[in-house]
Amino acid sequence: xxxxxxxxxxxxxxxGTENDFVIVPDADNALDLPPATVARLCDRRxxxxxxxxxxxxxxxxxxxxxxxxxxxxxFMDYRNADGSVAEMCGNGVRVxxxxxxxxxxxxxxxxxxATRGGVKRVxxxxxxxxxxxxxxxxxxxxxxxxxxxxxxxxARNVNMGNPHAVAxxxxxxxxxxxxxxxxxxxxxxxxxxxxxxxxxxxxxxxxAMRVHERGASxxxxxxxxxxxxxxxxxxxxxxxxxxxxxxxxxxxxVLGGTLVITEHPDGEIEMTGPAVIVAEGRVEPSWLG
Numbered sequence: 348x349x350x351x352x353x354x355x356x357x358x359x360x361x362x363g364t365e366n367d368f369v370i371v372p373d374a375d376n377a378l379d380l381p382p383a384t385v386a387r388l389c390d391r392r393x394x395x396x397x398x399x400x401x402x403x404x405x406x407x408x409x410x411x412x413x414x415x416x417x418x419x420x421x422f423m424d425y426r427n428a429d430g431s432v433a434e435m436c437g438n439g440v441r442v443x444x445x446x447x448x449x450x451x452x453x454x455x456x457x458x459x460x461a462t463r464g465g466v467k468r469v470x471x472x473x474x475x476x477x478x479x480x481x482x483x484x485x486x487x488x489x490x491x492x493x494x495x496x497x498x499x500x501x502a503r504n505v506n507m508g509n510p511h512a513v514a515x516x517x518x519x520x521x522x523x524x525x526x527x528x529x530x531x532x533x534x535x536x537x538x539x540x541x542x543x544x545x546x547x548x549x550x551x552x553x554x555a556m557r558v559h560e561r562g563a564s565x566x567x568x569x570x571x572x573x574x575x576x577x578x579x580x581x582x583x584x585x586x587x588x589x590x591x592x593x594x595x596x597x598x599x600x601v602l603g604g605t606l607v608i609t610e611h612p613d614g615e616i617e618m619t620g621p622a623v624i625v626a627e628g629r630v631e632p633s634w635l636g
Contacts, residue, residue: 365603382430427562437570464508
């Protein structure tokens with residue numbers, strides 16, 4: 348089956364702290380979802396609307412995930428709103444796991460999800476929160492300088508399976524509109540583009556952020572970005588669980604809500620927040636065509 352088929356395309360809509368996604372179930376990886384189709388589905392005026400698309404595929408049925416099939420039955424084939432492929436999406440993983448539960452494919456408790464950033468361990472709590480073990484942050488030495496409206500800030504390079512540049516600013520309004528990607532230099536640090544976070548302090552181990560997501564403009568939330576921000580804030584504040592042996596937790600306010608990020612002494616980062624399925628439907632084949 349392809350998107351040109353006579354059959355309507357089934358979809359769901361979900362969000363995690365208002366980072367929203369079109370969800371396309373496709374267990375056997377039978378759908379053709381080229382970038383242009385993904386971009387149309389994610390279009391907020393002419394399509395369904397979303398910051399990205401979660402293509403739900405059995406790991407064994409997808410060439411990029413077959414090696415993970417023994418660990419995780421389901422693969423999150425994540426696409427940015429412009430149709431480009433992305434390595435990972437933290438809010439997306441929570442919504443992906445919530446969809447699996449909603450569809451009766453998994454029970455509450457522990458779930459493994461395959462992603463291009465590796466297998467992620469997810470806990471579906473009975474109170475509705477979802478906790479994702481996001482893996483370890485990588486802190487490359489080279490950073491960049493981000494500039495908006497004549498102001499410039501150094502940005503810390505943090506990789507959470509996808510690239511982030513974290514800049515601490517005096518006021519979140521200084522990030523500007525974030526309609527377009529803020530300029531940064533040297534561009535060679537991020538050859539495949541980058542997610543850029545602007546961060547202010549709200550209190551002890553409590554920060555707030557805005558983010559321009561690669562391929563999606565400003566979004567209401569970014570899970571991997573919140574993790575990157577928590578790690579960058581901890582290092583700025585002189586906290587490193589790998590050295591002290593004590594976990595560090597930061598509350599990260601995003602435009603769409605709040606995420607709680609904990610970095611453990613072994614480097615593992617856990618992110619906890621809500622995930623909601625809001626609608627189900629079908630896309631008319633004539634529109635897809």
